[in-house]
Amino acid sequence: MADVITPMMQQYQRLRGSVPPDVLLLFRLGDFYELFFEDAKEAAGLLNVALTKRNRVPMCGVPYHAAQNYIAKLIKAGKRVAICDQTSEPQPGRIVTRDITQIISAGTVSELGLLEAKRSNYLGAIYEHESASPARTFFGFAYADLTTGEFRLMQLNTQEALADELARVGPSEILVSEEQCERFAVIEHALAHDSYAFLPEQATFTLCEHFKTKSLDGFGCAEMPAAIGAAGAIIHYLKHQLRRKIDHLSSLRCESANDHVVLDAATQTNLDLVESRGARDTSLLGVLDRTVTPMGGRKLRSWILQPLRDLNKLNCRQQIIADLLHESDLLGSLRSAFKSIRDIERAAGRLSQVSGNARDLVTLKSSLQRIPELKRELGKLTERIEFGKDIGTPPRDALN
Incomplete structure (x- = not known):
């Protein structure tokens, strides 16, 4: 030897x-x-x-x-x-x-050639926490897209609700506490991780240290121990096991089921919302997707899987669509400008992780140079809308 x-x-x-x-x-x-x-x-x-x-x-x-x-x-x-x-x-x-x-790993791939351009690539974590007073069980779910810097968490009351969220987000990799592996054995892409990283006290310390804050009150999740455990495990896994530079994970968004219409896993599948069961792509996303940038494609997918509850936001979204369809020349100009914009989110994410290269810098440069043109075209749209209001043009039906 x-x-x-x-x-x-x-x-x-x-x-x-x-x-x-x-x-x-x-x-x-x-x-x-x-x-x-x-x-x-x-x-x-x-x-x-x-x-x-x-x-x-x-x-x-x-x-x-x-x-x-x-x-x-x-x-x-x-x-x-x-x-x-x-x-x-x-x-x-x-x-x-x-x-x-x-x-x-599957949830932390950053090379563009290994990713679907119009689909986020999430690393997720789940954690079951039992509170003493009152005696209840909560399920925490956190997920992050290392390529874009998106980082979210939520706390759920039932395992069925957790399964629905997992179906919606579709993480490529899911961290589970070593002590809870048997409990979540049926979940695909699960990976056991150090149990102590999920403990709410340890996870709170991990998150506060990462975000350089004294508490998690500002993120709105201080009273969500199960969600904190899942989010803290993600940061611990990325920093200590994968040795990743994650400064670009600079914010944490707390999601609430009250913000969107909850679509269970069966509904997502049976309605073919983003994926079709046949050989051809006959899903709702496949029919609607006319986006010309990867960022737009990912946003549309998110909108379909998380329908808004807020009527005012819905009306605003529909109104801007109606305005763009009415001003077809401006819509064409905007689409033309967007076609020259590459994946800014992922280019910035790769550069912030020190895995980027000169191609990512060129992508940022060429894409950012088109922003003034986009602002000018959107300014024209605003001017025309305001002009229509000034002369008393009857409001268009937002759904037409």
Whole structure:
């Protein structure tokens, strides 16, 4: 065995021991990412690459320039992947220093090629909390999209309501307390995480430390221990297990069932709201979606799954649609301007996580340069609406 433990292999074993056992470690060697031992045996079958041996050590590798395609296959197979990159230049007689730069999971993918442009990619967490006075059981649900910085939480009274919200949000990965794994065994994409991270006291500390606040009163969730437990577990998981930079998760939104019409899981499925059961896309989203930006597509999906309850907001939304349809020339100009705007949310999210590149900077530059044009076109719409009011034009029916 002594001939196997080279300085490079010692470095590998040290880094391998620093990540969870179920994570596959891609170890950068020159122009390849290599996997060794049990990681190699498992990955070779999933990636359909040759499993070889060197000094009796099982190994397999994938080219560095094509790594994203192979990582995508591993993520789709339900695996988590740690990326170990070289952090120094090769020098004669010295081993190259390496470090784990990121750990990728289904709920934390940031590469645009691995994501659906018009669908959010959520990391979720659920937690069951029993209150002593009065004696009640609450279910906390929190979810975050690491690519856009969206971070929300809610507290529910029944497990059925939790199942409905899980169906609506559709997280790619769901954190569950190790102590509650059996209770939530039927939930897909569940991943056990440290139980103490879910404890309301610990979670409150984690969230306050992250947001640099003394309490959670300002977020409106101070009296929601189950929801706090779920949200705190997400921050703990991202920071301590995945070693992610998450400064862009700068706010926390508390959701209430009173704000929207609640659609249970059966309704979402049977009405084909966002997905159809047939081969063709005959869902309501497929019929309505004429958005020209990824951000618009994600927003429309959210609107369909969370219909508004507030009549004033509904009327305002319908009125602006009616105004745009009436001013067809301005609508055409706006659509033309939007077509030049890329995914600003995800470009900014990648840059804030230090996983962005020059392409993301160009995306931000070219997209932000179109904002003044959009403002001018929207200004024209406002002027025409105000002009119509001044001359006494009868109000148009918002539903026409």
